[in-house]
Every structure is written in structure tokens, then in C-alpha cells.
Amino acid sequence: MSEPLYFDSNATARMRPEVREEFQEALLRVRGNPSSLHGPGRVARHMLDEARERIAAALEVHEDELVFTSGGTESNNLALLGALRPLAARRGLAISPIEHSSVLGPARALQRAGRTLRLLEVDVSGTVRLESLREALDDASMALVSIMAANNELGTCSPLDDIATVLDTAAKRPLWHMDAVQALGRVPLKLRALRVDLASFSLHKVGAPVGVGLLYRRSGVGLEPLMYGGEQEHGLRPGTENVAAAVAAARAVELALGELEQHRQRLRTLGILLWGELVSKLPHLRLLGLPVDHPRRLPGTLNILSPGLEGKVLVMRLDLEGVAASAGSACASGSLEPSHVLKAIGCSDEEARSGLRLSCGRETRAEDVHRLVEILWRTLKSRT
Ligand code: PLP
Numbered sequence: 001m002s003e004p005l006y007f008d009s010n011a012t013a014r015m016r017p018e019v020r021e022e023f024q025e026a027l028l029r030v031r032g033n034p035s036s037l038h039g040p041g042r043v044a045r046h047m048l049d050e051a052r053e054r055i056a057a058a059l060e061v062h063e064d065e066l067v068f069t070s071g072g073t074e075s076n077n078l079a080l081l082g083a084l085r086p087l088a089a090r091r092g093l094a095i096s097p098i099e100h101s102s103v104l105g106p107a108r109a110l111q112r113a114g115r116t117l118r119l120l121e122v123d124v125s126g127t128v129r130l131e132s133l134r135e136a137l138d139d140a141s142m143a144l145v146s147i148m149a150a151n152n153e154l155g156t157c158s159p160l161d162d163i164a165t166v167l168d169t170a171a172k173r174p175l176w177h178m179d180a181v182q183a184l185g186r187v188p189l190k191l192r193a194l195r196v197d198l199a200s201f202s203l204h205k206v207g208a209p210v211g212v213g214l215l216y217r218r219s220g221v222g223l224e225p226l227m228y229g230g231e232q233e234h235g236l237r238p239g240t241e242n243v244a245a246a247v248a249a250a251r252a253v254e255l256a257l258g259e260l261e262q263h264r265q266r267l268r269t270l271g272i273l274l275w276g277e278l279v280s281k282l283p284h285l286r287l288l289g290l291p292v293d294h295p296r297r298l299p300g301t302l303n304i305l306s307p308g309l310e311g312k313v314l315v316m317r318l319d320l321e322g323v324a325a326s327a328g329s330a331c332a333s334g335s336l337e338p339s340h341v342l343k344a345i346g347c348s349d350e351e352a353r354s355g356l357r358l359s360c361g362r363e364t365r366a367e368d369v370h371r372l373v374e375i376l377w378r379t380l381k382s383r384t
Pocket of ligand 1 (some may be wrong): 010013070071072073074076100102129146150151152179181182202213
């Protein structure tokens with residue numbers, strides 16, 4: 001059986017061959033626990049330190065500012081809960097309403113614990129309204145603002161420079177947490193220049209093994225751990241570190257950032273090709289978010305509406321045709337609820353169940369796009 005056409009790269013990416021090779025070597029080399037004082041322990045410690053230094057160099061941050069986690073979900077939880085819990089109960093937070101559920105979840109938990117949670121407004125493209133951010137900042141009790149770099153469902157990137165400027169002009173600047181999971185390797189991210197305080201990454205999205213993520217914590221930002229019981233990762237993430245996965249992740253990040261410009265140009269071209277072919281054959285389709293060639297579109301990610309057809313039904317039909325796509329975020333795709341992201345940009349419940357997310361990746365070729373369009377046309381033409 002031939003491989004499915006994979007258009008779900010925002011959910012995860014296959015491990016890159018160069019990463020697999022370095023992962024295997026590291027698995028063979030590592031024997032000790034990095035906290036052990038003996039030789040094998042020191043070897044493991046050295047491997048972990050080196051992996052962290054390589055990632056820090058690629059991200060242009062200091063190695064002490066990086067905490068290894070299990071992925072994006074844990075990093076987001078650690079950022080929000082870890083930053084807010086040590087603060088006085090009157091301190092609140094503001095988030096965009098299109099954040100991933102791993103930001104919404106801890107934000108709602110903090111709200112249940114009595115903190116003020118403010119949802120910022122977004123426009124029809126999913127871009128945060130700067131005016132709404134300014135209003136939120138008038139409230140000096142705001143301790144943290146969480147605004148993602150790129151939305152996983154819509155493929156809308158945030159105006160990062162503008163957000164940084166608005167935050168800087170606040171009378172009392174809150175911390176900025178940025179979920180950078182979808183942006184890594186696809187959007188240039190200058191964490192220092194943007195004065196980001198906390199940023200979450202999930203490294204399987206760039207071809208590292210699943211189970212390794214990062215939280216960037218600008219030096220000086222106070223954080224409380226979610227778990228207790230060890231001093232690993234500055235006490236912020238206790239438990240024996242996954243050394244081989246960290247080494248593999250270092251390779252994946254170096255490759256992703258080294259190839260950033262070429263990769264984003266390739267993805268952009270594929271996205272434009274895909275939408276151009278789709279809309280010429282199926283003019284009833286609607287593209288959500290920004291225009292396909294807009295500079296703030298996450299390259300290679302499209303969310304399309306085929307009115308009257310549930311996204312999940314379409315995903316299942318496409319699966320039968322050998323196409324892997326998604327009806328929104330992978331973690332919510334088992335639910336019957338309409339997408340909170342599509343609802344936030346003004347879609348009705350029915351529309352918010354009709355989104356089909358197509359996301360291209362490193363392995364996507366132009367001929368895959370032609371085949372996908374042909375299959376979608378066959379699947380949808382009866383509905384035009
Ligand atoms: N944040 C965003 C924007 C995501 O797209 C995802 C996963 O799709 C996550 C966080 C969670 O990452 P993980 O599944 O690796 O925990």
C-alpha cells in the first residue's frame with residue numbers, strides 16, 4: 001500500500017533521518033543518570049549540557065534560560081501556572097481567545113482559583129486587536145499576557161513587533177508568554193529583540209522525537225514548578241532528564257533554524273499552489289484567516305470551509321482516499337464541540353464544525369498538492 005498523502009504537518013512531523021541518526025548514537029552512548037557523580041553520569045550530564053547549549057545558540061538565548069519539558073502542553077502549563085501561582089491572588093492574566101487548549105486549560109484553572117482572566121479580542125483573520133490589548137493593560141493587576149506566535153488551526157501569525165511595542169508602552173508591563181509551537185522553523189523568532197519573557201516549544205513538530213519540548217524563561221523571570229521532588233532543570237522540571245531525546249532535539253532545532261528561509265519559501269509556494277488549484281476547481285470553498293499570500297500567513301497552512309459538510313466527516317472520507325488531514329487541532333479532533341478558534345473569529349457553530357485544516361511540511365511535494373486537489377475535487381464536487 002502506498003504511503004498516505006500527509007497534509008497534517010501541524011499535528012506532527014516524521015523524525016528527520018539526520019535526527020534519527022544522532023538519536024540512535026546518543027541512545028547507545030548514554031548509560032548513566034546526568035545527576036550521578038560517576039563517569040557514566042558525567043558523560044550523560046555533558047551530553048545534556050551540550051544539547052542545551054546547541055539549542056540556545058540556535059535560538060540566540062542563554063542556555064540557563066531553557067527548561068526541557070515533555071512538549072508544548074507541559075511548557076504552556078508551566079508558563080502560565082508557574083508564573084501566576086507565586087503571585088498575589090489579585091494578579092490576573094489576559095490571553096487571546098484562539099490560544100491552544102494547553103493555554104486555555106491552565107488559564108481557566110487559574111480563573112477557577114479566583115484570578116481575573118481576560119479574553120482579548122481578535123478580528124476575523126484571528127489577529128489580536130491591539131486596542132483590546134491596550135485596554136487590558138490599563139488594568140495594572142495584569143501579570144501575564146499569553147499571545148501565540150502562530151495559530152495552529154487558522155495559520156494566522158501574530159503581529160509580533162506591534163504586540164511587543166504595545167506591551168512596552170504599558171504603565172506596568174506584564175510578562176509576555178508566547179506559544180511558539182507552530183512558529184519554530186517557519187517564522188523568524190527573535191525572542192530577545194521582542195522582549196518575550198516565556199516561550200513554549202514542542203520539538204516533534206520539527207522532526208525531533210515525541211516527548212521533548214522546551215520552555216524559554218528569560219533570565220530573572222520567577223517561576224514555580226508544577227511538580228516537586230528533584231533539582232533537575234533548575235528545580236523547575238524535576239525527574240531524570242531524557243538525554244538522548246534532548247540531543248536529537250538539538251539536531252532538529254539546528255536544522256530547522258538553519259533552513260528557516262528556504263523552508264518557509266517552499267511552504268509558502270506550496271500553500272499558494274494548493275489554494276489556487278482548489279479554488280479554481282471548487283469555487284464554493286472559503287479560505288479562513290488571512291489571504292494565502294499575506295506575509296502573516298503561517299506558510300503552508302490552510303483552513304478551508306466547505307459549507308454544509310462537517311470537517312470530521314470530510315477527514316474520514318479523505319482518509320479512505322489515502323489523505324491524512326485534520327478538522328482542527330489534533331488534540332481536540334476527538335471532540336464533537338465546534339472549534340473554539342473558528343467560533344472566536346465569528347463562525348457559526350455549523351461553520352466552526354466544517355473547517356478542514358491542510359498543513360504542508362518538509363516532505364510535501366508539488367505533485368502531492370496536485371493529487372490532493374484531485375481527490376478533494378472528486379470528494380466535494382457533488383456538493384457544488
Ligand atoms: N500549542 C500549539 C499551538 C500546538 O499546535 C500544539 C500541538 O499541536 C501544542 C501547543 C501542544 O503541543 P504538544 O502536543 O507537543 O504537547
